[in-house]
Amino acid sequence: MAHLSIPKTYKLFIGGAFPRSESGRTYPVTDAKGNFMANAALGSRKDARDAVTAARKGFGAWSKATPYNRGQVIYRAAEMLEGRKPQFVELISTSRGSSVRSATAEVDAAVDRLVHYAGWTDKLAAVFGHANPVSAPYFSYSAPEPTGVVAALAPAESPLLGLVSVVAPIISSGNACVVVAAEADPCVAITFAEVLATSDLPGGVVNLLTGQPKEMGPHLAGHGDVNALDLTGADDELRTTLAQLGSQTVKRVYVPKGVPDFAAAPGTARLRAFLEIKTVWHPTGALSLAAGGGY
Amino acid sequence: MSSAVTKDERPDTLRLLPPHLNDVTVDESSLRRFLHGLPGVDPVGVEERAAGLATRSIKKAAKLAAIDLAISMVDLTTLEGSDTVGKVRNLARKAMLPDPERPETPRTAAVCVYPDLVPTAVQELAGSGVKVASVATAFPSGRSSLEVKLAETRMVVEAGADEVDMVIDRGAFLAGRYGFVFDQIQAVKAACGPARLKVILETGELATYDNVRRASWLALLAGADFIKTSTGKINPAATLPVTHVMLQAVKDWYAETGQQRSVKPAGGIRTTKDAIKYLVAVNEVAGPQWLDPYYFRFGASSVLNDLVMQRRTQLEGHYWGPDYVTVD
């Protein structure tokens, strides 16, 4: 007797847990051929709010974790993704109708992308920080710190690679994020959440919402406890609206200059977009009075 | 407008300490806890404050007043192995009449000499109001026994010195033997009798501003009438930031005890400009009530000639050369 399969209930990913939308709403997801795949949670304003609360909590622990530890966690996510490769290949080829070969290439690239950013965590301060040669008896340095809570709209292209390419640079520097998955690909996104949930990533560092970016985007962009926006997945009109909303609390806004080529090696623009440079001054002065002063 | 320095009009400087300060001197470890519990001094901060205050622009009437005040604060000093009776006589006359062309010029506060020359100075300065100060206590190193130090102190006081400039044992201080240093200062103070005691910290050997503050408090606790920066034999001698720390110490002491003690930077103050920077520091760090020869002195010699020349310049509107003032 053939095994009757158990379809997955796709829920949201907030604070390390998988809750349903508080609104109780779902929307049907179809595959490339238009057949029903699953019901996904249709995230609401309150889900967005809960996700921001969780992200703020997650930011506390994650931003204080050592860079080495953050790198290990992100690398662990790469391991988990690698282990679920067949699952993602099947999911992508079903939902997008792409060939197994191209779906495999996307999963491989997503694994590599995580590995790439796992290696960035403990290089950021060296590459983007400086010892400042100030003209006074002070030791002054500038070092990057994470911006805080970043709300991101994942791109519609490359459901897994696009999502990973947006999330990884945000969290590698210690930010937490609330990501609205591409509306058409909630299944890939929530399955990726399962990867994160099994990667020692503290709850709340990445929160994934499924549903309509147009509905949740404005709530996130207008939320006072969100520090930055990544508008990669928004169209031009939505980008303008959200950037305008973001200006009310002077949010940092990242908008790609074109359609990102996620297959190519990433630059550092996404990393830098969510870093703050902090400058610290500390007096030095002469060790001993024996040197005398200029008086 | 010379201000006579007459201790008789002043409150007795042998005072009772408030109980909480009395307690800190009961033993070595109490002293250590107290001195190391004083707030630290940030070197860059204190030097910036000193540099900032040094940009004050003192002009016209304020400058003339400053010059007269500075002259009246000078402890005109000679501390050379080659000092002679003749040199001290000359110095004493100069202290009483810094500018023979302008006899209204204030007298200096004191003449400061080695112990053997005290009788000469006393004789020359008798009745002038100019005090006789003598270094004592195995000046400049302080490396002798307490008996010798006390004997020397008694010797100069008996010879008529009004003020005694003692040195602390820096070796003992740096080794943390605060009780030892405290006891010596207290003993010398007792040996001074009516003479005022200036305690030389030799800040150039104390290594840090924190130590300057601790040594200042140690000396004040032990009964010093003055805390003084330097012997003049060690570089660096007085500096503005070190003097800031000491002025702050006497200000804080006043706030704690109600007793107003005195400060004397010595060495390295050569020009009127230097002297005025110190007066600005006195005015703004300790407060205007310290702008008084009883409470602030300059240990110096050559600065007097510059003050006299600048005084004439202020009054006469043109500059003078060194040939117009007396060479010591």
Next chain:
Amino acid sequence: MSLSDLWEYAPAPESAAVGAIKDRYLPFIDGTFVEGGGPDLVSINPGTAEPLAEVSTVSAADVDTAVAAARRAYTRVWSRMSGAERGKYLFRIARGIAERARELAVVETLDNGKPIKETRDFDVPTAAQHFFYHAGWADKLGHLGLGPAPAPLGVAGQVIPWNFPLLMAAWKIAPALAAGNTVVIKPAETTPLSILVLAQIIADADLPPGVVNILTGAGDIGSTLVNHPGIDKVAFTGSTAVGRHIQHDLAGTGRKLTLELGGKGANIVFDDAAQDQAVEGIVNGIFFNAGQVCCAGSRLLVQESIAEEFLTRLKNRVETLRVGDPMDKNTDVGAINSAAQLARINTLLEAGREEGAEIWESSCALPSQGYFLRPTIFTEATASMRVSREEIFGPVLTTVTFRTPDEAVAKANNSPYGLSAGVWTEKGSRAMAMAAALRAGVIWDNTFNKFDPAAGFGGYKESGFGREGGPSGLAAYLDTDDEPVVGGGLLSHTGVL
């Protein structure tokens, strides 16, 4: 009578003649001083409240002309010039400022109202240093870590405030030019003079026409400038309210924006601090430039165990501040920049009184004319009071106490702003841990209000984004977007190679 009673510092005024103030000043467009199409304004000397000079302002059409001139200069000259040559122009400007330093200091003090001591010892020399520092970068941009040859953005539109008129001009112009951009810049309405003297220095340096254009006028001209379609980059320093508007207006334009906005800096004194230097740091933090500083340490947080003694020391010290004639070399605290700003501060002072904060002010006398305020301290100003939350931008300090380091961090970070913070402790590990925990762009350990062109400066949160100074400051004027795009090639979003 004691001598001390006689020793009042005599007035030591700097000579106003050194400033060579002209009757009338003109905007600087395309290398020449031209009559603007806008209504004249009169710049007031805040130290006397008397008119200082007339200034011709520009019209919207003049903004077009200036932007076109900057574009022309960018395309034809400046973007084609080698970095080394660009740098030499900047070195010339640095030297020019140094040579006319005394004049610039006087002009600045007369126009702005800040003490001559500050313009002479800080504003002007630091402005020269900014040009000197950035000059050296012009041929070394490949070493910034932003690729082998980072491209400039094009024409930069810049709007600067009145609190450091010349220095802000240097902060904006020097990195923009070093990176290869051309500039259209608008000074504040109340302080246009020093930047117009700088314009003369720039002209004397033979900087090619159109590379720097200086537009005088009020907020409407600033708005026209930052919204001008011919601008590739906007840099604004000023209030958070205006910064928000600019960010809103620029949304969706793709124009690169940096904002340096307001602050409500916490200055935190622990019980183990070097107290005398901490007092100096608090004084410097809030009374430097009469507190009209975006990164001012306007909130004192002092550990409860030393609070009483510390506040006594602080008040004693504040009593010694010499408030008055900005031209007097001994003045520590000068005038408030304008009647409008004075009124704003007074409104907040009134709010503080009404909300029940205990107010203390220095007993110093104030000049009978001009815009002056006594140094003021609100003790036990609770966090909910307006004076504790809003940027006052004046010589007004609020104080609260704390018991533990965690409480200090929580109180310090409890603000929508995040520009600066100070930490006073002799314990090295605490200083470093506090520096890490405070959410602000500049942390001063055992010091305050230190600036250097080699050190980046800028805010967290609503204090703005982007940095000025140091390598990160240059990045604000370069095309740093290196994300590959589909069919992208090397074209940047400005369409310029």
